[in-house]
Structures are given as C-alpha cells and as structure tokens.
Amino acid sequence: MKERGGFVxxxxxxxxxxVMLLNLYLIFYHAPVERTxxxxxxxxxxxxxxxxxxxxxxxxxxxxxxxxxxxxxxGYDRTAHSSAGIGxxxxxxxxxxxxxxxxxxxGIWWTWDPRLTSTLVLxxxxxxxxxxxxxxxxxxxxxxxSAILGIVGFLDVPIVYLSxxxxxxxxxxxxxxxxxxxxxxxxxKAVFFFSLFAFTLLYVVLLRLRTRHARSExxxxxxxxxxxxxL
Amino acid sequence: MNALTRIGAIFAKDVLVELRTRQALLSMTIFSLLxxxxxxxxxxxxxxxxxxxxxxxxxxxxxxxGTIGLEHTLSLERxxxxxxxxxxxxxxxxxxxxxxxxxxxxxMFLAELLTLPxxxxxxxxxxxPVLPDLLLLNLVGTIGFCSVGTLLVALTSQxxxxxxxxxxxxxxxxxxxxxxxxxxxxxxxxxxxxxxxLRILVAFDVIFATTAFLTFGYALEE
Numbered sequence: 001m002k003e004r005g006g007f008v009x010x011x012x013x014x015x016x017x018x019v020m021l022l023n024l025y026l027i028f029y030h031a032p033v034e035r036t037x038x039x040x041x042x043x044x045x046x047x048x049x050x051x052x053x054x055x056x057x058x059x060x061x062x063x064x065x066x067x068x069x070x071x072x073x074x075g076y077d078r079t080a081h082s083s084a085g086i087g088x089x090x091x092x093x094x095x096x097x098x099x100x101x102x103x104x105x106x107g108i109w110w111t112w113d114p115r116l117t118s119t120l121v122l123x124x125x126x127x128x129x130x131x132x133x134x135x136x137x138x139x140x141x142x143x144x145x146s147a148i149l150g151i152v153g154f155l156d157v158p159i160v161y162l163s164x165x166x167x168x169x170x171x172x173x174x175x176x177x178x179x180x181x182x183x184x185x186x187x188x189k190a191v192f193f194f195s196l197f198a199f200t201l202l203y204v205v206l207l208r209l210r211t212r213h214a215r216s217e218x219x220x221x222x223x224x225x226x227x228x229x230x231l
Numbered sequence: 232m233n234a235l236t237r238i239g240a241i242f243a244k245d246v247l248v249e250l251r252t253r254q255a256l257l258s259m260t261i262f263s264l265l266x267x268x269x270x271x272x273x274x275x276x277x278x279x280x281x282x283x284x285x286x287x288x289x290x291x292x293x294x295x296x297g298t299i300g301l302e303h304t305l306s307l308e309r310x311x312x313x314x315x316x317x318x319x320x321x322x323x324x325x326x327x328x329x330x331x332x333x334x335x336x337x338x339m340f341l342a343e344l345l346t347l348p349x350x351x352x353x354x355x356x357x358x359x360p361v362l363p364d365l366l367l368l369n370l371v372g373t374i375g376f377c378s379v380g381t382l383l384v385a386l387t388s389q390x391x392x393x394x395x396x397x398x399x400x401x402x403x404x405x406x407x408x409x410x411x412x413x414x415x416x417x418x419x420x421x422x423x424x425x426x427x428x429l430r431i432l433v434a435f436d437v438i439f440a441t442t443a444f445l446t447f448g449y450a451l452e453e
Contacts, residue, residue: 069449124403131399135390145386148446149400152379155442156404163407163431 009212012205016198023198031191040104045192047097049199050090051119056203057087058126058154065150068143074218075211077143080150082210084129086203091123114165121160125153234329237322241330245304246337255303259342263296264349271353281354286416289350290409293369294376296346297339298398301380304334305388314451324448328381332440335377336370343369356420364419368429372412375436379404382443385450408435 027045034041064080067073098116099109110116129149136142184192249255270288274280308314317327344366351358358365380401387397415428 069446121403121406128396128400128403131396132386132390135392135396141389144449145389148382148386148450151446152382152404152439152442155438156407159407159431159435159438163410166427166431 009205009208012201012208016201016205019198019201023195026191026194031188032185034188037105040101043097043101045195047094047101048192049196050093050097052196053199053203054087054091054094054119054122056200057083057090057207058122058157060207061087061126061129061150062154065147065154068147069151072140074143077147078211078214079207080147081133082207082214084126084133084150085210086206088123088126088130090203091119091126094119095123114161117164118157118161121164122157125156129153234323234326237320237326238330238333241317241327242333242337245307245330245334248307249338255300256338256341259296259300259338260345262299263292263342263346266292266295267346267350267353276354278355281356282417282420285350285354285356286413286420289346289416290372290412292346293339293343293373294402294405294409296342297335297373297376297380298401300338300342301335301377301384301401302388302394302397304331304338304381305384309388318451324451325444327451328444328447332374332377332381332443335381336374339377340370340373343373358420361419361422364425365416368412368415368419368425368432371429371432371436372408372415375408375432375439376405378436378440378443379408382439382447382450385447408432411435 023045027042031042031045033039060083061080064076064078064083067076068080098119102111103109129146132149133142133146136145267288270291274284274288276284308317318324347358347365350356380397383401383404384397387393387400390396411428411431415425415432418425418428
C-alpha cells in the first residue's frame, strides 16, 4: 500500500527545520532588545504566534466538524480531531508563556484580563472536546457527537470574549507588545511576522503528520480486524 | 398536528411523568438549596455584602441544580425505550429538542422559584419590588442554560462516564451566560436596569437554541 503525500511531508519537514532555525536566529540576534523589558520580551515572538496557531487550529476544528456533519466523510473528522490536539497544545503554550512574560513585566503571574481569561476558557472548551472523544468508542457516532461539540465550542468563543470584555475589564489592557503595531520597531515587526509564518508552517506540518498518523492507524486496525475474521 | 402541538404533547408528557414520580424536581430544589447554604457558610456574607456576592452565589446554585435536571429528562426516555418511540414519530428531530428544552427549562425554573424565598430568608435581601425583572432575567438565563445543556447532555449520555463529563463540557460553554446572568441579577438587586446583560442573554439563547435545533437530530442515536 502506497502512502500518499509522504514525499511532500518530508519536503515540508525539511523546510520547517530550516525556517525554525532561521526564526530562532532572527529572534535572538536580528530583532533589537526591547528597551524597558529587555530580553524577556523575546517571549513575544513565541507567545503571540502560539496564540494565533491555537485560534487557527480551533477554527479548523469548526470547519472540520461542520464538514463532517454535512458530508459525513471521515477525513473531516480526522482533520478536526488532529487540529483540536494541536490547538490544545498551543493554547497550553500560550497559557504557560503568558505568565512567564507577565511576572517580570507586570509583576504578577495572572490578571483577569479579557484576553487571558478567554484563552483559559478556550483551553477548557477544547480539553472537553478531547475528553469527550476519549470517552466514546471509535466510529461514526464519535465523529458525529464530537463534531457537534466542535461547532458549539467555536460559536462560544466570540461570546466568551465579548462578555468578559464587557464586565471583567477592571485591569488595564496590556500596552506592551500588543502586536497591533503600537510603536513596534520595524525590525521587530519583520521578525514577528516571520515567526508567525514559521509557526503556521509548523502547524501545517503537524496537522499533516497527525492526520496521516490517524489514517495509518485506522488502516492498521482494519487489517487486524480482517485477520481476526479470517482466522 | 403542527409543530407547536407536538412540542406541547412531549412537554406535557414529561411534566405528567414528573408530577407522578416527583423525582427530579425535588432533588433539584434540595440540591440548589444546599448549594446556597454551603456557599453561605463558606463566605459568611454580612448584610451589605449579600447584594454583592448574592447574584454569583445564586447562579452557581442554579447551574448546579440545572445540571442534575438535564441528566434526568433524557435518562427518563432511555429507561423504558421511550427514545425509540420518539424517534419513530414522523416529525423533525428538532421538535424533540424544543420539547426537551421546554421541559428542562420548566423544571429548572421551578427549582429556582423554590430557591429564591430561601435566598431572601438567608441573606435578608429584599427582592419583592424587583421581582418581575428578576424573574424575567432568570427565565431568559435558564432558557440559555438549557438550550446548550439539552444538546450537550444528548452527547454525554452516550459516553461511558455520562454524568461526570457533562459539567466538564457544559460549564466552559456557559461562562458568558453566567457572567451576564450574574451581572444582570446584581444590577436588578441594586435597583438598576439590566439592559445589556439581558440582551446578551437573549443573544446567547437565540444562537445556541438555533445551533442545537439544527444539530440535535445528529446527536440522537440512529
């Protein structure tokens, strides 16, 4: 049995290796050291792209879920599941790098800022998604039920953000490194966008590998079941 | 039979069963009261603090009691094979959802109504002058809670863990609802209008009731 896309994956993986190394070089040598925050600010180039990947990944979960409910094709479910795992991983990274950055800069590990709080809620939503999957037997039922949760979870994201922003905003929004181009040095900006690109590539490679893995797993299982029947 | 009479028929059946057995409503109310009591012990609010923490306390109790109620209306159908009969009925699956939503909302709202007097008693908060506003907000919030809950319980009841995982999935989704409800209740208790929170709650109800109406059919066993 010939595995599709193996060559493309190897190529992407090689490219990713080069891009990631280049990204690290740019972050630590090319980008200027921030005046007030110093070296700690370098975490920005990991923190914000991780957040972007988490959001992208959860959006893909939503698309995959809707695709599965509409077409019933397994591929959509595989994509949604794989993407949810990656999303939770990067969301965890956001929640870890955030306090690491906040402690030296704001002097506290955590603040009930809308962005932080909604990221935390997001993390709970998609950990729930993965939990639900793990408690269901494999098959079309699991795909359908998790697709519904994938849709509900994603629809909740904007409402969570807005509701928290309306009422739990007693803390000033962070001014530093907001990424909205608020006085960001052009070299910093360039490095930031490169990092964003590098992380997106990482996401694409991870998603491809995970879905391929899931596909081979299913193929292996069906071969095993075939053997069991003939024995 | 049009949609409304169908919804009414399933709803009436659920209410009738409940009236005969009185299982769910009783345990929901008692549980809700216990939660209020435990939180009151845990925080020991002084009179002026009651208005501050009262709304949050009340809604945590409602969320807990609602969670048990959700589990009940669906397991009712499973026990005697009622679900097969419902699925066989020639109607849109969304109708079953709306009927279950109505039943869940009805029971949860009743439990809330029974909890409120004790809240007044324990915390010495006068809710009489604002009662209509408060009940409206509670009703809208309860509909929102049940609109998500009725869908999610259909998912979790098919897992091995059933009741354990429902709150794990449900509570993150209802974070915005809880925020708006608490904020709205607080405003009402302070004698202010609860315009924005109420609008958020209505938006939440509409978004999730629509989503659930469309996807509920997939969630039920074939």
